[in-house]
Amino acid sequence: MQGNNNSDKPKYNFKRITSHPGFKSLGAAFMAVFLGLVVGFAIMLIASPGNAISGFRFVLLGGLRRLGDVLYFATPILMTGLAVGFAFKMGLFNIGASGQYTMGMFFALYVAFMWDLPGSTHWMVAILAGFLGGMVWGFIPGIFKALLNVNEVITSIMFNYIGMYLVDMWIQNNSIMYNSSMTRTRYIDAGVQIPALGVAGSNVNFGIVMAVLIAIILYIVLEKTTFGYELKATGHNKHAAEYAGMQGKRNIILTMVIAGGMAGLGGAFAILAPSAIAGSSMTYEPINIIAANGFTGIAVALLGNAHPLGTILSATFISYIQRGGTLTSLVGxxxxxxxxxxxxxxxxxxxxMIMNSAIGRFIKARLGKEEDKPLLEIGEEPVEEAEPQNEQETEKEAE
Amino acid sequence: MENYIVEMLNITKEFPGIIANDNITLKLKKGEIHALLGENGAGKSTLMSVLFGLYQAEKGEIRKNGKKVTINNPNDANALGIGMVHQHFKLVEVFTVLENIILGVEPVKSGFLEMEESKGKIMELSEQYGLKISPDSLIEDISVGMQQRVEILKMLYRDNEILIFDEPTAVLTPQEIKELLQIMKDLAAEGKSILFITHKLNEIMEVADRCTVLRKGKYIGTVDVDSTTKEELSRMMVGRDISFSVDKEESRPGEIILSIKNMTVASKTHKNNAVRNVSFDVRAGEIVCLAGIDGNGQSEFVYGLTGLEKLVSGSISLKGKDISKASIRERSASGMSHIPEDRHKHGLVLDYKLEENLILQRYWQPKFQKNQFIRFDEMRNYAEDLIERFDIRSSQGPTTLARSMSGGNQQKAIIAREIDKKHELLVAVQPTRGLDVGAIEYIHSQLVESRDAGKAVLLISLELDEVMNVSDRILVIYEGEIVGELDPKETTTQELGLYMAGAKRNTEKETGHAGE
Structure with missing residues (x-):
């Protein structure tokens, strides 16, 4: 925040930039990350004072050595992050990304093992199956919410468990998919695996490209289409949306279906990823554990402020920190x-989210005093009937 | 020093980008009722918040009994004997009247509440000032009028001698307003000094001794009410002449646009139906007003009419087409425009930009979307057009967040949207609530213009003046039934008041035909 007293021009520009909502949420995310790193370092100091600095260096920089892996691990959490964030735009808290992810993964596995399809269509169909599986698992809480007004948090939590137990049961009962001596699924044929991007020593694959494209498509849907307009309007004020004749119930179901589909794709991308070791593949271990990638998606969405493009950044960041973290085992x-x-x-x-407004206020308090004519930002006034502190009106009066 | 109990001298209070109070001086005499008049946003509330310690002024000083004081928070204000009745009551709904009054200053004996003692004091005060209350009822069970009396007793119980009333009549029925004004006179007669914030000129003329007028943050003047007129005051307030009677020609009703038959709508709060067996017609080129005291089924009636709520029974037809079971969108598309009662709840998406709000009812039409993609250029052009034609003022034009606009301009935006949309019937529900005379005049002229353009207008209003001035025909609703049809040219406000209070009816109860 230095240099804001020096001259008028840059100060004004700075203020302009800082008052842009995009800047604020980005700034908030960085602030959150910074504080998290400070506390994280403190914990490492307590756990092992001698190794804390070298360990922390791994956390900060370790990911650089494994950029391929960073992107590989970012793929599924980007998808679950989109699943949570997209529903959040409509005011729905989709905590069921985990179940949708698992269901999508199972559908993809089923197609991979049980169907016989020529060439590269096989993995594509398997991915579509994963999409479908996630959509089914998003559809059910959506229906409950829309028709019976059952809180989506409750249903989607329950469907995390239902989905996970069902999938574990189905897999264990299917000897084509399940290798009981290894207690995990068998290897998938190389032909059903998503093509690798060819980064040496890493599993990064075409999945990340698709995931980023999907994020961009979601961004366009949200910002440019009538559906996005309805969805955000409902998220901001469902009464006004109803008054405007929007079909709230249909939109709730549609949103949950799309969100579920995103998580399902995440599951498919994860399980169909190619293995760096020839002759093997990703496997799933049906041991009654809820997929962690679903919950990481919540954090990814929060850090990305539920914005599809922000989610790309946050998923990459969290994956980066996780990769770096695993390297700290090298120093004990x-x-x-x-x-x-x-x-x-x-x-x-x-x-x-909280810091979002805190940072804005901080900057305003710092810069606002010296401003002659700052940009109007009235929303913070606690006014009921909105005292119209309106620049134009005052200027009119001055004539 | 004269006998001023409070002096606010040269108060200046700035907010980023705006001077809310610019060098304002207000002097309150002991025992007077001093009205503070101004449009929405003139700075009345800010000035009172400075006095009550919610804001600190940048310049100027406050004196009490000639001595300079600093008021940093409401507790300081309280200690100086300044009390305030807020527009939205600050009461605990599930506490009793008594508990609410002593809240914050509870008498305690060795850790236990001593209610009886304070109850005695409260009942004494209640009798002394004619503030009828039932001390053991819960707040949620008593009327709005009594809730307000509780707020007044809260001030008296704390021995406040300077009482601020922030738009106290906005929430009251005509009868309750009368009672309140009498109470204010009694309080002043007992030596209390009253600051009365309002933009209702009739009330000022009736009770106030002096009146200070603010306009857009500036001090305009202080006048003796006895030696001024309503016209004078309104000119001071808005800076131009305001006509109180709505200019309109005789109505020329045409064909029937809206026909409602035996409409019954359920209530959300109790088991009885909120609207019972209501039937009436609205014709093209007339303004029909559904008048009634708040809570007599008007809201539910509008929900039923516009499709926000299902009908229990009955039918609605618009231009001969039955729309009883049509969706909200279908009703809107077949020619119903709706200015909703609650502009923040229904009328606007506050976190959307003005331009996005202006297409809220039309974004799906081919003009504004192509293959489901919003046509942003059309949206912008349309917004600029409406902003210009309807004089919607905002800091950043089409891209202003609706939340940051003033109440009057928010309402203008809704009216622009609903009137510009192709419609046969305009349903306007309390369109002037909370607005100042300038905005009210504008909205009334828009309603009349709509009527003259051959539209059917159904106005739902609680304001007697509005009902009498604007409508061509009055239907009175009481407890969910139409109890009377009146001609505004022949009836009086007194008579209308009796109908609204349920003391009189001129239609048969069972059939509910509104005298057609």
Whole structure:
């Protein structure tokens, strides 16, 4: 914040930039990340004072050595992040990304093992199946919400468990998919795996490209289409949306279906990813554990402020921190400690929303005083009937 | 020093980008009722917030009994004997009247509440000032009028001698307003000094001794009410002449546009139906007003009419087409425009830009979308056109967030949207609520213009003046039934008041035909 007293011009421009909502949410995200890193470092200091600095260097810079892996691990959480964020735009809290992810993964696996399709259509169809599986698992809470007004948080939490147990059961009962001596799924044929992007020593694959494209498509849907207009209007004020004749129920179902589809794609991208070791593949272990990628998606969406493009950044960042974290075991940190540090960073990221307004206020308080004619920003006044503090009117009066 | 109890001298209070109070001086004499008049946004509330310690002024000083004081928070104000009745009451709904009054200054004996003592004091005050209350009722069970009396007793119980009333009559029925004004006179007679914030000129003329007028943050003047007129005051307030009677020609009703038969709508809050067996017609080229005291089924009637709520029974037809079961969108598309009662809840998406709000009812039409993609250039052009034609003022034009606009301009935006949309019937629900005379005049002229353009206008209003001035025909609703049809040229406000209070009816109860 230095240099704001020096001259008039840059100060004004700075203020312009800072008052842009996009800047504020980006600034908030960085602030959240910074605080998370500070606390994370403090935890590492407590856990192992001697190794804290070298360990923390791994957390900060370790990801650079494994950029391929960063992108590979970012793919599924980008998709679950989109699943949470998209529903959030409509005011729905889709906590069921985990179940949708697992369901999508199963559908993709089923097509991979049970169907016989020629060439590269096989993996494409498997991905579409994953999309479908996630949509089904988003559709059910959506129906409950729209028709019976059952809170989507409750249903989607329950459907996390229902989905996970169903999938585990189906897999264990299917000897073509399940290798009971390894207690995990068998290897998928190389032909059904998503083509790799060819980064040495990493599993990064075409999935990340599709995920980024999908994020951009979601952005266009939200910002440019009538559906996006309806969806955001409903999220901001569902009464006004109803008054304007928008079909709230249809939109709730549609939103949950799309959100579920995103998470389902995440599951498909994860399980169909190519393996760097020839003759093997990704596998799933049906051991009654809810997919963590679904919950990481919540943090990704929060850090990305539910904005599809922001979600690309936040998914990459969280993946980066996680990759760096795993490297700290080289200097003797237990993986659990790293999980805690990463969790703290993610936890702080949840404050991004709060900091959003805090940063704006801070900057305004700092700069606002010296401003002659700042941009009007009236929303913060606690006014009921909106005292019209209106620049134009005052100017009119001055004539 | 004269006998001023409070002096606010040269108060200046700035907010970023605006001077809310510019060198304002207000002097309150002991025992007087001093009205503070101004349009929405003139700075009345800011000035009172400065006095009550919610804001600190940048310049100027406050004196009490000639001595300079600093008021940093409402507790300071309280200690100086300044109390305030806010426009939206600050009461705990599930507490009793008594508990609410002593809240914050509870008498305690060794850790236990001592209610009886304070109850005695409260009942004494209640009798002394004619503030009828039932001390053991819960706030949620008593009328708005009594809730207000509780707020007044809260001030008296704290021995406040300077009482600020922030638009106290906005929420009251005509009868309750009368009672309140009498109470204010009694309080002044007992030596209390009253600051009365309002933009209703009739009330000022009736009770106030002096009146200070603010306009757009500036001090315009202080006048003795006895030696001024309503016209004079309104000129001071808005800076130009305001006509109180709505200019309009005789109505020339045409064909029937809206026909409602035996409409019954359920209530959300209780088991009885909120609207019972209501039937009436509205013709092209007339303004029909559905008058009634708040809470007599008007809101539910409008919900039923516009499709926000399902009908229990009955039918609605618009231009001969039955729309009883049509969706909101279908009703809107077949020619119904709706200015909703609550502009923040229904009328606007506050976090959307003005331009986005202006297409809220039309974004799906080919003009504004192509293959489901919003046509942003059309949206912008349309917004600029409406902003110009309807004089909607905002800081950043089409891209202003609706939330940051003034109440009057928010309402203008809704009216622009609803009137410019192709329509046969305009349903306007309390379109002037909370607005100042300038905006009210504008909105009334828009309604009349719409009528003269051959539209059917159905106005739902609680304001007697509005009902009498604007409508061509009055239907009175009481407890969900139409109890009377009146001609505004022949009836009086007194008679209308009796109908609204349910003391009189001129239609048969069972059939509910509104004298057609």
């Amino acid at each position: 940190f237990k993986p659990e400690i790293i999980d805690i540090v990463v969790a703290v960073i993610i936890y702080f990221s949840a404050f991004a």
